[in-house]
Amino acid sequence: MQESRTRNFIGNAREALDDGNLQQALDKMKSGFVERRLEARARLPEFDDIRDQAREIKNHTLANLDYYLERFERKVTEEGGQVHWCATPEDARQAILKICRDLDAKTVTKGKSMIGEEIGLNDFFEENGIEPIETDLGEYIIQLRREAPSHIIAPAIHVLKHQVAEAFYETHDQFDPDRPLEEPRALLDEAREVLRQKFIDADVGITGANFLIAETGTSVIVTNEGNGDLTQTIPKAHVVIASLEKVVPTLEDATTISRVLARSATGQEYSVYTTFSTGPRRPEDPDGPEQYHVILLDNGRSKMVGSEYQEMLRCIRCGACLNHCPVYGSIGGHAYGWVYPGPMGSVLTPSLIGVDEAGHLPNASSFCGRCEEVCPMRIPLPKMMRHLREREFDGKTGPATMRTGIKMWAFYAKRPWLYHALAKLKFRVLGAFGRRKGRFRRLPGGAGWTAHRDFPAPQAGGTFQAQWSARGGKRSVDA
Amino acid sequence: MSGRESILGAIRQGLGRGALGTAEKDALEDRIAGHARGIRPSRIDTADLKQMFVDYAAKVDVTVDRVASLDDVPDKVADYLAQENLPAELRVAPDPALDTVPWDKRPTLTVSKGASDGTHEVGLTAAFAGIAETGTLMMKSGPAHPTTLNFLPDTHLVVLRASQIVGSYEDAWDRLRAGEAMPRTVNFITGPSRTGDIEQTIFLGAHGPRRMHIVLVEDD
Ligand code: SF4
Numbered sequence: 001m002q003e004s005r006t007r008n009f010i011g012n013a014r015e016a017l018d019d020g021n022l023q024q025a026l027d028k029m030k031s032g033f034v035e036r037r038l039e040a041r042a043r044l045p046e047f048d049d050i051r052d053q054a055r056e057i058k059n060h061t062l063a064n065l066d067y068y069l070e071r072f073e074r075k076v077t078e079e080g081g082q083v084h085w086c087a088t089p090e091d092a093r094q095a096i097l098k099i100c101r102d103l104d105a106k107t108v109t110k111g112k113s114m115i116g117e118e119i120g121l122n123d124f125f126e127e128n129g130i131e132p133i134e135t136d137l138g139e140y141i142i143q144l145r146r147e148a149p150s151h152i153i154a155p156a157i158h159v160l161k162h163q164v165a166e167a168f169y170e171t172h173d174q175f176d177p178d179r180p181l182e183e184p185r186a187l188l189d190e191a192r193e194v195l196r197q198k199f200i201d202a203d204v205g206i207t208g209a210n211f212l213i214a215e216t217g218t219s220v221i222v223t224n225e226g227n228g229d230l231t232q233t234i235p236k237a238h239v240v241i242a243s244l245e246k247v248v249p250t251l252e253d254a255t256t257i258s259r260v261l262a263r264s265a266t267g268q269e270y271s272v273y274t275t276f277s278t279g280p281r282r283p284e285d286p287d288g289p290e291q292y293h294v295i296l297l298d299n300g301r302s303k304m305v306g307s308e309y310q311e312m313l314r315c316i317r318c319g320a321c322l323n324h325c326p327v328y329g330s331i332g333g334h335a336y337g338w339v340y341p342g343p344m345g346s347v348l349t350p351s352l353i354g355v356d357e358a359g360h361l362p363n364a365s366s367f368c369g370r371c372e373e374v375c376p377m378r379i380p381l382p383k384m385m386r387h388l389r390e391r392e393f394d395g396k397t398g399p400a401t402m403r404t405g406i407k408m409w410a411f412y413a414k415r416p417w418l419y420h421a422l423a424k425l426k427f428r429v430l431g432a433f434g435r436r437k438g439r440f441r442r443l444p445g446g447a448g449w450t451a452h453r454d455f456p457a458p459q460a461g462g463t464f465q466a467q468w469s470a471r472g473g474k475r476s477v478d479a
Numbered sequence: 480m481s482g483r484e485s486i487l488g489a490i491r492q493g494l495g496r497g498a499l500g501t502a503e504k505d506a507l508e509d510r511i512a513g514h515a516r517g518i519r520p521s522r523i524d525t526a527d528l529k530q531m532f533v534d535y536a537a538k539v540d541v542t543v544d545r546v547a548s549l550d551d552v553p554d555k556v557a558d559y560l561a562q563e564n565l566p567a568e569l570r571v572a573p574d575p576a577l578d579t580v581p582w583d584k585r586p587t588l589t590v591s592k593g594a595s596d597g598t599h600e601v602g603l604t605a606a607f608a609g610i611a612e613t614g615t616l617m618m619k620s621g622p623a624h625p626t627t628l629n630f631l632p633d634t635h636l637v638v639l640r641a642s643q644i645v646g647s648y649e650d651a652w653d654r655l656r657a658g659e660a661m662p663r664t665v666n667f668i669t670g671p672s673r674t675g676d677i678e679q680t681i682f683l684g685a686h687g688p689r690r691m692h693i694v695l696v697e698d699d
Binding site for chain 1: 481483485486487489490491494498499503507510511514515516518519520521535538539573593594596613614615620621622626627629631648649652661662663664665666668670671674677678679684685686687
């Protein structure tokens with residue numbers, strides 16, 4: 001499993017706020033995603049009704065998860081593929097290694113997969129003498145920089161283009177060291193050229209999955225670059241790594257959810273490539289992989305079924321909650337210290353790796369409610385973050401030493417810099433929303449805002465709300 | 480205990496029940512067999528799905544030529560390649576639907592047939608369906624439809640017949656279900672490949688095709 005740095009969240013956040021490059025990169029991110037999602041939503045009047053249906057599809061599936069998983073497996077087998085049930089990351093790594101060893105694989109191309117990050121697959125491959133090659137441009141960039149992704153759909157969002165150029169100059173020593181790489185186009189073309197040969201030479205191709213379909217035994221990837229398709233089409237084996245909550249009953253169910261996925265993620269009407277893969281190539285097919293494997297990872301998810309965190313299993317990893325989160329927007333993804341950042345990570349991470357390790361992540365929230373508002377699957381993220389905090393408070397989760405109230409006060413009181421930074425950024429983000437929508441329901445002073453606020457201001461003599469308005473609420477209303 | 484049994488056991492424990500009984504399983508099978516559709520965008524309730532397809536395709540940087548019959552395809556293809564300064568060499572899907580295209584009308588075009596190994600600059604395939612709601616093409620793999628042609632050539636040319644245009648993805652699934660079994664690969668393709676991974680700026684031509692051009696044969 002990828003090593004967790006979440007215990008050091010405070011130190012990580014401080015570093016993030018002081019990192020000029022990161023702050024510049026985050027500034028570029030903020031408006032784009034938010035604007036584009038709003039526009040896409042406006043173009044589809046049925047958007048919110050489809051969200052309701054998407055939620056119901058996943059609720060139905062989770063209530064019958066055992067059946068749909070078995071049915072998925074049966075269909076995959078019928079189509080000539082194989083499902084590998086893996087309770088732990090180690091089980092998954094070993095199953096993948098065996099597939100690679102049986103094919104005598106030297107290089108493995110990889111489409112973007114958060115599960116690959118979760119099970120620490122790249123390091124494992126290297127330890128075992130197999131070269132993993134990330135092929136999504138963002139993943140490729142961070143692989144060269146030996147970093148983890150900082151966003152679940154835009155893994156290199158924290159990297160500026162001159163940093164990409166540095167990584168390319170350093171790694172691509174087959175090219176003229178004086179070539180110009182100032183323009184993003186030049187960077188992209190160079191990556192395309194380098195990776196093209198890798199696609200063709202790879203022995204095994206690994207992709208994630210956005211959906212698994214019980215009806216047909218199909219896995220689905222949703223991408224824009226085409227790297228996932230080259231990854232899974234050219235090598236001898238296509239290995240899908242997916243967590244078990246990805247299953248849905250039918251092609252129509254996957255289609256319904258796909259209508260809210262890209263719109264929520266990037267604001268596209270539809271992603272460029274939505275690819276449905278069923279088994280290995282057929283005997284008459286002119287191309288395609290000879291083997292098809294699905295690594296079905298649990299890693300703690302089965303224990304979330306029936307718990308108060310079950311709703312988190314509806315998540316389709318669209319990233320909208322990150323894009324709209326003022327905390328994420330000010331510290332980026334790395335500070336969270338594990339695979340999944342932002343609001344979805346603050347719920348998922350403690351559920352998967354334990355409250356002891358990550359139980360303080362839910363504190364890294366302003367409870368502004370934007371995440372739930374934009375979540376296409378209508379996951380009540382703030383409510384679940386409150387639950388997690390209460391669990392710590394009640395000491396239900398083992399040796400939590402501090403009670404949450406004190407902890408929360410301490411958390412911010414000791415770190416006015418963090419508080420200031422977040423408050424300022426939160427305000428800017430919320431102010432922008434308020435202005436655009438012409439309403440200020442969630443601005444300080446309104447009941448909707450204060451109802452869920454429970455952390456005190458760090459400075460003596462100022463309540464949170466008082467400080468909030470002093471710091472800019474009025475300015476916004478005037479604007 | 481195997482991974483399978485321990486995972487299924489934990490799920491059932493969470494759900495507070497054992498494995499489903501026959502009646503419950505039958506109900507789930509009925510739901511699958513019915514594969515009910517969800518809400519579809521009301522914008523597809525239009526008289527002119529063809530125009531909607533073309534409009535949405537244009538929004539994702541696809542260019543479209545409309546022609547009356549397959550006989551016109553060689554001219555449009557040759558002109559497009561000349562206009563884009565591309566070589567007059569085509570890798571064409573070995574598709575019976577394209578067999579009647581009279582390539583010799585434009586003798587300067589060199590046409591070979593088959594899958595792509597990455598050495599072809601221009602590929603041409605026939606689509607299975609066009610989906611108006613987002614200007615999306617549906618391609619299926621099979622002996623006549625190499626998947627590599629959808630991804631490896633820099634330029635992807637597509638022949639789509641107007642009678643293949645449907646309103647929604649679900650309509651396209653119905654057409655696929657009416658035919659043979661599920662193919663290995665079904666590609667929904669909405670424009671040329673793109674990336675926003677460098678500072679959030681969108682560029683076309685990430686790893687898949689840099690450009691996509693559709694010749695729409697108005698057989699309706
Ligand atoms: S929690 Fe919701 S908004 Fe966040 S990534 Fe998951 S589906 Fe998207």
